[in-house]
Amino acid sequence: MSQIIVPLKCTSQNYEWGKFxxxxxxxxxxxxxAKExxxxxxxxxxxxxxxMGSHPSAPSKVVCNNSQNQQEEINLNDYIEREQKLNHSSCIRGEIVEKRFxxxxxxxFKVLSIRTALSIQAHPDSQLAQVLFKKFPNIYKDPYHKPEIAVATTPFEALCGFRPLNEIQNFIETIPELNRSLPNLNKLDDCKEYLKSIVxxxxxxxxxxxxxxxxxxxERxxxxxxxxxxxxxVLKLYSQYPGDVGVFFAYILNYLILKPGQAMFLAAGEPHAYISGDCIECMAPSDNVVRAGLTPKLKDVDTLAEMLTYSTGKPGLVDPITNPSISSENYLSYVPPVDEFQVDYYHLTSKCPKLKANLSKGPSIALVLSGKVSFENQSKPQSNLSDLHTGSVLFIPSNTELQFSQNDSNIPVSIFIATVNNKIFNKNNL
Incomplete structure (x- = not known):
């Protein structure tokens, strides 16, 4: 039973900034x-x-039979615990994963659909997350860091990381309204202290x-x-958040427009704001956010000013890794510099109607973003899933061998799979 793939019922969040x-x-x-x-x-x-995952704010559910052989919905983590006890092993998560996490x-794992800008924010590192959770548990609701990756599925606008210092200085000198908003700003030799002073x-x-x-x-x-x-x-941000100081950050942070398939990685302490578009997002299992602007929510100015990295220049774009044996049009892997996750992308067409998935030694979650597809479980053939389509979400146990098959040659298939970063299984890291 340990390598059976199961569908997940997932929860949407209806935040005000979402698309209608x-x-x-x-x-x-x-x-x-979900037909319902x-x-x-x-x-x-x-x-x-x-x-998609087991975060307590919106855990994914598995529909299964209880001890009375009646159907019930249980949280993903509870399902994993139950199955591992039945199997007397850690084979669903994987031994190395349990040892590490x-x-x-x-x-x-998330999908985002953004109509109006999210807040300018940054995420704490592990040490700061534990401190904030202990001091302010009503605001910072878990003790984990929150590195994240965003893979654009439509043109995707974002602010990310500080612009080169000369650009920021030029804007301060040439944008009179910004200049007047920075009284008593002294030019400092130390770049970090100068940026911290501006913020x-x-x-x-x-x-x-x-x-x-x-x-x-x-008006100007x-x-x-x-x-x-x-x-x-600037005009768009002002129309959405008139009078909010976050509008000025358009002159301080890098402005990006990602094309579909491009991705960026956001490490701890990197200021950023998603502005518009749709993306696949994966992160450590945290909801810790320290906000600065473009929001009616709490702005924790002192914490934010202390935690930012204040690095300048080009933000952390993630170049996908291609598999030499598969066309780059059909397989991409986004591997960030963290242990918790990576994101793999598979694309099936009439020219490439079948693909074998990379074997992961950790648990995975798959999302069928579009198309009709079958998941052939080569580890447990009796648990093949043959009628999957747009919106299907599945939990895949560790060490499960999979092959994908396109069900309709006229409809291309796009699948995103989030899994534990393969680097933690390197023998040097055991």
Missing amino acids: GTNSTVAQLLKGY CSNIIDDNKTYAELW GKDFPFL TILLKADSELIKNNLHHLK LSKLDNPSDLDRL
């Missing part, structure tokens, strides 16, 4: 996999995130000063005959 109704990839996925959802997608409701599921002054500035300066900025940019992409970004 079936404009949202999240809603499209819900409609695709197909008639209740509300075009007046936002669908922001689909959570304990009995917590090692990652959280601290902005975030602690008088709210009326910021509000007035942003209003003047909006609105009159431009040929606004730049950055001008349009």
Whole structure:
């Protein structure tokens, strides 16, 4: 029983910044996999995130039979515990995974559909996360760090990491409204201290000063005959969050537009904000966020100012790794510099209707983003799943050999699989 693939029932989060109704990839996925959802997608409701994993805020469920042979839904982690006890082994998570991460599921897998900008934020490292959780458990609700990767599935706008120092200085000198919002800013030789000073002054500035300066900025940019992409970004952020100091961060952080298939990695202490678009996201199983702007929520200015890395330049884009034996059009692997996760992508077409999945020694979660497909479980053939389609989400135990087969040659298949980073299974890391 240990290598049986099971479907998951997953939860959507309906945050205000999400896309409405079936404009949202999240809603499209819900409609695709759950017949009971197909008639209740509300075009007046936002669908922001689909959570896949065992985070207590929205754990995925497995439908199975209880001891009375009645169907019930149980949380993914409870299902894993039950099956491992029945098998008297740690074979579902994998021994190395349990040794490294304990009995917590090692990652959280998501789909995001973004209509308006998320807050400018950063995530704590492991040490700070434990401190914040202990001091403020009502705000920081778990003791884990939150490195994350975002893989764009549509054109995807984001702010990420500090711009090169000369760019920031140029904006301070040439954008009068920004300059007036930074009274008493001294030029410092130390880059980190200079950036920290900018962030601290902005975030602690008088709210009326910021509000007035942003209003003047909006009025000035609105009159431009040929606004730049950055001008349009500032105006868009202002329209969504008028008077919010976070609008000024468009001049301080790198502005990116990812193409579908491009990815970025966000380490601890890196400031960022997702602005618009849809993406696949994977992260350590945490919900710890320290916010700076573009939000009505708590802004923990002192914590944020102390925790940022203040590194400048090009942000951490993740170049996918291709498998030499498979066309790069059909297989990509996004491997970030953390132990908890990596994300693999498989694409089936009439020219490549079958693919064998990489064998993972840890647990995995698969999402059928589009198409009709069969999962052939070569470890347990009796548990093949032959009628999967857009929105299907599955839990895959460790050491499960899989092959994917396209069910309809006219419909390409896209599958994303999140799994534990393969590097932890290297003999040198045992």
